[in-house]
Amino acid sequence: MNRASQKRTLLAFPYIFWIIAFTxxxxxxxxxxxxxxxxxxxxxxxxxxxxxxxxxxxxWMSVRLSFVCTVLCLLIAYPLSxxxxxxxISRKWMLTTIVIIPMWMNFVLRIMSWQLILSKNGILNRLxxxxxxxxxxxxxxxxxxxxGMVYDFLPFMLLPIYNSVMDVEEDVLEAARDLGxxxxxxxxxxxxxxxxPGIISGITMVFVPALTTFAISDMLGGGKVMLxxxxxxxxxxxxxxxxxxxxxxxxLMVFILIGMLFSFRLERDQEEYKAKSTAEKEKELC
Amino acid sequence: MKRFCMRxxxxxxxxxxxxxxxxLIVLSFNDSRVRxxxxxxxxxxxxxxxxxxxxxxxxxxxxxxxxxxxxxxxLIALMAALGVDxxxxxxxxxxxxxxxxxxxxxxxxxxxILMLTMGRFMKLGYASILIAHITFNIPYVFLSVLPAIxxCNRSVYEAARDLGxxxxxxxFRVLLPDIMPSLMGGFFMAVTLSxxxxxxxxFTRGAGIDTLSTLIYGQLKRGLKPEMYALSSMxxxxxxxxxxxxxxxxxxxxxxxxxxVWKRI
Numbered sequence: 001m002n003r004a005s006q007k008r009t010l011l012a013f014p015y016i017f018w019i020i021a022f023t024x025x026x027x028x029x030x031x032x033x034x035x036x037x038x039x040x041x042x043x044x045x046x047x048x049x050x051x052x053x054x055x056x057x058x059x060w061m062s063v064r065l066s067f068v069c070t071v072l073c074l075l076i077a078y079p080l081s082x083x084x085x086x087x088x089i090s091r092k093w094m095l096t097t098i099v100i101i102p103m104w105m106n107f108v109l110r111i112m113s114w115q116l117i118l119s120k121n122g123i124l125n126r127l128x129x130x131x132x133x134x135x136x137x138x139x140x141x142x143x144x145x146x147x148g149m150v151y152d153f154l155p156f157m158l159l160p161i162y163n164s165v166m167d168v169e170e171d172v173l174e175a176a177r178d179l180g181x182x183x184x185x186x187x188x189x190x191x192x193x194x195x196x197p198g199i200i201s202g203i204t205m206v207f208v209p210a211l212t213t214f215a216i217s218d219m220l221g222g223g224k225v226m227l228x229x230x231x232x233x234x235x236x237x238x239x240x241x242x243x244x245x246x247x248x249x250x251x252l253m254v255f256i257l258i259g260m261l262f263s264f265r266l267e268r269d270q271e272e273y274k275a276k277s278t279a280e281k282e283k284e285l286c
Numbered sequence: 287m288k289r290f291c292m293r294x295x296x297x298x299x300x301x302x303x304x305x306x307x308x309x310l311i312v313l314s315f316n317d318s319r320v321r322x323x324x325x326x327x328x329x330x331x332x333x334x335x336x337x338x339x340x341x342x343x344x345x346x347x348x349x350x351x352x353x354x355x356x357x358x359x360x361l362i363a364l365m366a367a368l369g370v371d372x373x374x375x376x377x378x379x380x381x382x383x384x385x386x387x388x389x390x391x392x393x394x395x396x397x398x399i400l401m402l403t404m405g406r407f408m409k410l411g412y413a414s415i416l417i418a419h420i421t422f423n424i425p426y427v428f429l430s431v432l433p434a435i436x437x438c439n440r441s442v443y444e445a446a447r448d449l450g451x452x453x454x455x456x457x458f459r460v461l462l463p464d465i466m467p468s469l470m471g472g473f474f475m476a477v478t479l480s481x482x483x484x485x486x487x488x489f490t491r492g493a494g495i496d497t498l499s500t501l502i503y504g505q506l507k508r509g510l511k512p513e514m515y516a517l518s519s520m521x522x523x524x525x526x527x528x529x530x531x532x533x534x535x536x537x538x539x540x541x542x543x544x545x546x547v548w549k550r551i
Contacts (some may be wrong), residue, residue: 022403106482
């Protein structure tokens with residue numbers, strides 16, 4: 001390590017300062033609020049509050065809805081990525097049209113638009129009556145929330161899966177086909193195992209925001225469905241019970257942390273795999 | 287047949303992603319205050335939005351927060367990427383993983399912890415929203431710039447140094463142009479995320495200041511003003527035009543010339 005590059009590492013300091021000041025310290029402050037009461041005395045009652053019936057019920061509801069949302073996103077995104085690979089859709093094109101352009105229509109309006117689609121006399125039911133199908137009562141229900149969540153989070157599932165699907169080299173698939181594997185065998189025996197890290201990363205990228213959303217459930221649940229995110233939001237902004245809100249947020253963070261550790265480990269596995277395969281390739285070339 | 291099915295599936299996904307947006311654009315031309323009925327084509331909401339002071343203030347806040355936060359985040363992230371690039375590997379891994387926290391963290395938690403922290407030291411308002419947006423923007427620019435720095439051709443930079451350029455000159459004349467596309471990509475992503483953010487802004491804004499997202503959310507219960515559709519559609523069109531133009535011109539010709547020069551040498 002020479003002096004010039006030692007000096008260059010100093011450039012990272014504003015960034016490190018920012019992480020400490022606006023990520024690490026805020027997390028510690030959340031801990032402090034969660035473990036103390038209004039008088040500043042140590043307590044565990046706000047963490048234990050998660051076991052109250054209302055909170056358990058909404059936590060369970062959140063887990064259920066976000067599970068359904070994650071599964072649906074995976075079922076939509078994986079075949080879609082395979083299609084995009086076959087149709088040779090470029091990364092830039094897919095990033096722009098699927099992730100970036102929709103984001104330029106305001107998030108709140110985009111979700112509100114689903115209210116119009118799903119409501120009793122909404123667009124979907126008009127379409128159904130034209131096709132003489134029975135009208136559906138989807139508005140203000142768990143189903144509406146799931147649809148909104150799938151709509152909003154699908155790109156987060158698509159992005160990592162698309163990347164890992166595109167990383168698989170055509171030679172590998174060709175070899176499998178030459179050896180007699182059919183399309184389904186290629187998908188389930190070759191592609192899915194190779195894409196596992198991308199799939200896992202997509203799952204965490206969707207499950208975390210789905211588990212913690214409050215805006216989507218507020219707009220599409222019509223106040224009937226209380227998710228854990230809605231409870232936390234109300235504790236902070238309506239009842240002003242900062243300590244209880246912090247306790248519940250901390251519990252949520254534990255869920256998120258588990259997800260993060262999971263994805264970090266898999267990423268490392270993937271990097272090791274990549275490093276190994278490039279090393280082997282170099283060996284071959286020599 | 288197989289290709290047709292794949293195209294059809296892709297098209298279906300696009301219908302799913304773009305129908306809500308299309309509805310909002312249609313509503314922006316709807317000559318009726320009731321959003322569930324069509325009252326004919328009009329441009330009046332587009333005309334009226336320019337006399338709505340609340341709307342224009344929210345627009346100004348949204349745009350300035352997006353541009354300033356993306357700019358500051360880009361500067362911090364660029365410096366960080368240069369620094370991390372020079373670090374020992376195990377240090378770099380720690381810094382990169384710590385920086386990933388805001389990406390993986392839930393919006394609601396990011397919003398709450400920043401609200402609690404900044405609420406203790408300052409009055410929540412424009413500045414706290416700005417700081418919050420810088421915080422969640424930094425990792426996106428960082429993750430976009432770091433690979434570009436790792437992949438750029440170091441010998442050109444070293445050649446410049448050998449030929450007598452000081453580190454600054456070599457950086458601005460050689461390295462920076464090389465990583466500019468990634469930096470601009472990260473910057474644009476940051477502007478997009480900041481413009482679209484609702485949750486973090488909602489918690490860190492305090493009282494008395496609105497961005498477009500929080501203004502719309504507040505209006506939802508009372509009934510949304512149709513001008514809102516017009517403004518949002520207008521932003522959407524402008525960005526769409528920029529993207530289309532950018533795809534056609536992106537310094538492409540110039541860069542190709544450079545490549546040709548390199549090949550000839």
